[in-house]
Amino acid sequence: MVQCLTPPLDLSFAALADATRRGIVERLGRGDASITSLADQFQMTLTGMKKHVQVLERAGLVVTRKIGRVRKCALGKCDLSAEAEWIESCRKLFEARFDALDAIIDEMKQERRDE
Amino acid sequence: MNEQNRTTVERKGTRELLVTRLFDAPPSMVYQAWSQPELFQRWWMPRSASGISLLSCDMDVRTGGKYRLEFGTGGSDSMAFYGKYLEVVPNERIVWTNDEGEEGAITTVTFEDQGGKTLLRFHEIYPSAAALEEALQGSAATLPEQLAQLDQLLAGIGD
Numbered sequence: 001m002v003q004c005l006t007p008p009l010d011l012s013f014a015a016l017a018d019a020t021r022r023g024i025v026e027r028l029g030r031g032d033a034s035i036t037s038l039a040d041q042f043q044m045t046l047t048g049m050k051k052h053v054q055v056l057e058r059a060g061l062v063v064t065r066k067i068g069r070v071r072k073c074a075l076g077k078c079d080l081s082a083e084a085e086w087i088e089s090c091r092k093l094f095e096a097r098f099d100a101l102d103a104i105i106d107e108m109k110q111e112r113r114d115e
Numbered sequence: 116m117n118e119q120n121r122t123t124v125e126r127k128g129t130r131e132l133l134v135t136r137l138f139d140a141p142p143s144m145v146y147q148a149w150s151q152p153e154l155f156q157r158w159w160m161p162r163s164a165s166g167i168s169l170l171s172c173d174m175d176v177r178t179g180g181k182y183r184l185e186f187g188t189g190g191s192d193s194m195a196f197y198g199k200y201l202e203v204v205p206n207e208r209i210v211w212t213n214d215e216g217e218e219g220a221i222t223t224v225t226f227e228d229q230g231g232k233t234l235l236r237f238h239e240i241y242p243s244a245a246a247l248e249e250a251l252q253g254s255a256a257t258l259p260e261q262l263a264q265l266d267q268l269l270a271g272i273g274d
Contacts, residue, residue: 099129108148
């Protein structure tokens with residue numbers, strides 16, 4: 001029985017700082033998979049994939065269980081909503097800023113044309 | 116909106132945050148809009164987006180220079196953000212401290228020429244993972260209300 005101890009955001013952010021691990025989480029969002037098939041899909045060694053899965057497991061993002069000789073991976077119970085929400089709100093603020101900056105740049109271009 | 120101009124925000128490791136955006140103008144122009152206070156204050160905190168307005172903006176953008184931004188939330192409350200510029204290379208990069216808190220980030224913004232366009236990178240590095248965590252929680256707490264207004268703004272801007 002795997003319990004979700006809601007590890008601090010830190011761990012999950014660190015786990016997700018890697019593009020491959022983000023890909024694994026995305027892949028598991030579409031269905032469970034064995035470590036072997038993940039290694040195949042991401043074109044890496046079994047050992048390499050095991051390490052990535054361990055990092056995700058420590059962060060509570062992924063759970064694994066052994067069925068016979070196969071280790072199955074699934075998304076953990078700790079969802080990413082807090083992280084995703086924060087990143088998205090930060091992105092929206094910057095997007096609003098940069099859209100406003102675009103407008104100013106357009107004005108500057110216009111002024112240069114008029115000179 | 117042009118997909119190319121999309122703003123991306125990424126957390127790098129436990130202490131860093133990276134925001135990127137491409138602008139359809141040369142670095143000299145984007146740098147000018149960033150380093151001249153009268154231009155900077157017109158976009159840094161879009162009022163309709165945040166419900167917060169910039170009351171004053173003092174920026175001495177040169178290595179060793181200081182800045183101080185004061186924001187108002189509509190009532191009598193105001194907050195100040197201040198620090199100093201550690202490195203300024205015109206049209207290329209600006210590095211500054213954020214001294215209003217005890218564990219403030221070091222922010223670096225770079226302007227990279229990409230065939231007449233500018234790839235802007237806004238990078239923050241915090242002294243500790245805990246400091247970033249705190250900054251995130253602080254901003255997360257004040258953001259929901261701002262976001263509602265932001266959504267309106269974005270809807271208003273349209274396509």
